[in-house]
Amino acid sequence: MRGLRRDRCPLPGPVTGLTVPLSDLEMIGSNRSGRLTGESVTDPSWDQQNTDGPAIARALRLVPGGAFAVVRIVVCVKQVPDSWAEKKLNPADNTLDRDAADAVVNELDEFAVEEALQIQERLGGPDDCQVTVLTVGPEKAIESVRKGLQMGAGDGVHVVDDAIHGSDALATSAILAAAIERLAPDLVLMGSESTDARMSVVPAMVAERTGRPQLTFAGKVDIADGTVTVQRVTDYGYDVVEAPLPALVSVVEKINEPRYPSFKGIMAAKKKPVETLTLADLGVEPAVVGLSGSWSAVQEFAARPPRAAGTVVTDEGDGGTKAADFLSAQKFI
Amino acid sequence: MALTVSREFTDPSAAELLPTVRQMCDDLLAPRAAAAEEAGEFPREVFRTLGAAGLLSLPFPEEHGGGGLPLHDYLQVIEELASAWASVGLGVSVHTLACFPLAIFGSAEQQQRWLPAMLGGELLGAYCLSEADAGSDAAALTTRAERTQGGYRVSGVKSWISHGGVADFYVAMVRTSDDGPKGISCLLLDADSPGLSARPPERKLGFSASPTAQMVFDDVPADGDRLIGQEGSGFGIALAALDGGRLGMAACAVGIAQAALDLAVRYAHERHQFGRAIADFQGLSFLLADMATQVAAARALYLTAARKRDRGEPFGVEAAMAKLFATDMAMRVTTDAVQVLGGAGYVKDYPAERYFREAKALQIVEGTNQIQRVVIGRGLRPS
Numbered sequence: 001m002r003g004l005r006r007d008r009c010p011l012p013g014p015v016t017g018l019t020v021p022l023s024d025l026e027m028i029g030s031n032r033s034g035r036l037t038g039e040s041v042t043d044p045s046w047d048q049q050n051t052d053g054p055a056i057a058r059a060l061r062l063v064p065g066g067a068f069a070v071v072r073i074v075v076c077v078k079q080v081p082d083s084w085a086e087k088k089l090n091p092a093d094n095t096l097d098r099d100a101a102d103a104v105v106n107e108l109d110e111f112a113v114e115e116a117l118q119i120q121e122r123l124g125g126p127d128d129c130q131v132t133v134l135t136v137g138p139e140k141a142i143e144s145v146r147k148g149l150q151m152g153a154g155d156g157v158h159v160v161d162d163a164i165h166g167s168d169a170l171a172t173s174a175i176l177a178a179a180i181e182r183l184a185p186d187l188v189l190m191g192s193e194s195t196d197a198r199m200s201v202v203p204a205m206v207a208e209r210t211g212r213p214q215l216t217f218a219g220k221v222d223i224a225d226g227t228v229t230v231q232r233v234t235d236y237g238y239d240v241v242e243a244p245l246p247a248l249v250s251v252v253e254k255i256n257e258p259r260y261p262s263f264k265g266i267m268a269a270k271k272k273p274v275e276t277l278t279l280a281d282l283g284v285e286p287a288v289v290g291l292s293g294s295w296s297a298v299q300e301f302a303a304r305p306p307r308a309a310g311t312v313v314t315d316e317g318d319g320g321t322k323a324a325d326f327l328s329a330q331k332f333i
Numbered sequence: 334m335a336l337t338v339s340r341e342f343t344d345p346s347a348a349e350l351l352p353t354v355r356q357m358c359d360d361l362l363a364p365r366a367a368a369a370e371e372a373g374e375f376p377r378e379v380f381r382t383l384g385a386a387g388l389l390s391l392p393f394p395e396e397h398g399g400g401g402l403p404l405h406d407y408l409q410v411i412e413e414l415a416s417a418w419a420s421v422g423l424g425v426s427v428h429t430l431a432c433f434p435l436a437i438f439g440s441a442e443q444q445q446r447w448l449p450a451m452l453g454g455e456l457l458g459a460y461c462l463s464e465a466d467a468g469s470d471a472a473a474l475t476t477r478a479e480r481t482q483g484g485y486r487v488s489g490v491k492s493w494i495s496h497g498g499v500a501d502f503y504v505a506m507v508r509t510s511d512d513g514p515k516g517i518s519c520l521l522l523d524a525d526s527p528g529l530s531a532r533p534p535e536r537k538l539g540f541s542a543s544p545t546a547q548m549v550f551d552d553v554p555a556d557g558d559r560l561i562g563q564e565g566s567g568f569g570i571a572l573a574a575l576d577g578g579r580l581g582m583a584a585c586a587v588g589i590a591q592a593a594l595d596l597a598v599r600y601a602h603e604r605h606q607f608g609r610a611i612a613d614f615q616g617l618s619f620l621l622a623d624m625a626t627q628v629a630a631a632r633a634l635y636l637t638a639a640r641k642r643d644r645g646e647p648f649g650v651e652a653a654m655a656k657l658f659a660t661d662m663a664m665r666v667t668t669d670a671v672q673v674l675g676g677a678g679y680v681k682d683y684p685a686e687r688y689f690r691e692a693k694a695l696q697i698v699e700g701t702n703q704i705q706r707v708v709i710g711r712g713l714r715p716s
Binding site: 262264 | 350356357385386391400
């Protein structure tokens, strides 16, 4: 593995990685513009925090010596259909049929929870580092918060509102961003993609909306002296990227081995607080989320066709060549 | 393959634990079982993971770091683990057996000193009762603990010790006087005690990933506070521990049989002969029906015995019945599962033959099924 050290990136703004420029996002589903500036969020704290709020918050928590008094981490988790189950869409509104398969925590999000807990352990425990699990989803999605609490997170936030149903990535990111602004953590951790939608854009969108540097595809995360440093996994190895807190980091599966909830953790989780928030609580207008507020829409869908019969290549001494030709034709080699 | 058994628990907390147990079975146990059994590799790290999740202490009091679950609920966790990997289900049961004497008969001081570590998940225990010439007649054991100033020195050889050589502590039944069963005492020893060593593991028909070895006690020193209970009370402790252990074996047997049943049902619906799934032939579906019924009956029997124990009632006879019925059932059901799979059942590409080999061991361990009948027979008296 070849390491590449990058100089500290200019801030504020995205550091690097899966940077989806605002202009591209605006093109995803519509030619309307101006949706990503936060105008849809009416929480009065939004404007302040979106400009210099994070810097003020950071300064307030600075103690002599420059260290944070308490590091606060929010981990975003998503409840998804079991990764191995066949997924179905609901023909009525072309959204995910959540009853068609068992619901589980998105796998990569468990890595994000684990990383938060490991950071917490390194920083000295719950008194020095608070870990909050955040999800946006229907009633049942609280199970994914509960799983994070069972693993060891301290508290949870569940944003649930009928108007959220059918939200696309952009709309979801607006809700997440509003919740994160309210919680004002030092670090936001996310899985780098979900196993259902697999767009891998929400971390970038939330970072953009909250004015945080984004450090994506992290294979290692360290926090020290108000700075987060990650190894950003690339095709050729990794880049070292750092940014001042507050920041947003999305993780990949190589970062750790998520723990199983312990029996004691399961018991303790029952007593941990989970705050339930509506769109109104967050000051998010229902019109900008849900099916109607989303910029992308599923027009139609079709079941995957049955797998076609494969091609049988008989090895007549030239099997290797034929295999190479096939791979070459498919641009695998 | 995850069990689809619908479960009822006494303690609602156990129901909340079940998804984690099943996730471990699917991710951690089932995918590794076949290769590790073939290679004869003890999965020590799997037990550490189970321990970190609290699964090595479920039936013990919370004040000592246990899970505080009733036996009824703990045993169903054993069954789930055994269905994914029998050596692991058996290993958890053996560890419980090894912790039992201290947890029940130890003094408060002894419990405070050792039990938290034994239940903490990092350590694994072994239970030493049998000897070459003291199997079913366990009271004939000859491993001697000679009294010394401040303690004992132990000499002898223990046989058929599960986790022998890999355990961190050994609970050993030793002779402190020649007074037959009343001359037996229970000692708790660290694995690194001088003079304590394991002979090479036995080469077994099944359970190859769970080491079984003779343990050699060569003048092993033990401080006096290593004595659990009173001098001479060891045989009673051993038998009490085995009552619970037998239910652990019953739960393992049901887990193995359930896994064999699941495999046979799946295969019978996939395998087509004469133009239809073999499950559609009545001769085969009746075989599957009998297998399923026997598994359900054995499960009900061990759970009934466990509830009796959880109510604080004597349950030795019921435990013996459950062990006898469940392990004989597992032998029949795994034999039939091999038959359902035909040639595929006899080769190692499918786990049917492994279930069959594992079931055989359970008819022998923790009291042969003949001894279970002795226990049950003695319990039958005119009322």
